[in-house]
Amino acid sequence: MPQWLDAVRKTTSQPAHPPAGIDRDRDAVIAGLTLPWNSGVVEGHVNRIKMLKRQMFGRAGFDLLRKRVLLYS
CATH class of the missing domain: 1.10.287 (Helix Hairpins)
Incomplete structure (x- = not known):
C-alpha cells in the first residue's frame, strides 16, 4: 500500500465522498497518478x-x- 494512501486514511478531515473505490481500483489509481500517459x-x-x-x-x-x-x- 502506498504511503500517501495510508496518510489519506489517517487524516481527520472527512472527504465529500468516501474513497471506497480506491481500494478496488488501486492499480488504476496509482497508474493514473504516476504514469506519463493520459487519454x-x-x-x-x-x-x-x-x-x-x-x-x-x-x-x-x-x-x-x-x-x-x-x-x-
Whole structure:
C-alpha cells in the first residue's frame, strides 16, 4: 500500500465522498497518478462529438451526424 494512501486514511478531515473505490481500483489509481500517459486527446474528441450531437438534437439522423463528425475532424 502506498504511503500517501495510508496518510489519506489517517487524516481527520472527512472527504465529500468516501474513497471506497480506491481500494478496488488501486492499480488504476496509482497508474493514473504516476504514469506519463493520459487519454486527454481521446477525451477531447469525445467531447467534440458530444457537442455536435447536442447541437443537432432532434434535427437530423445519424447520417448527418456522421458527415459533420467527419467534416470537422
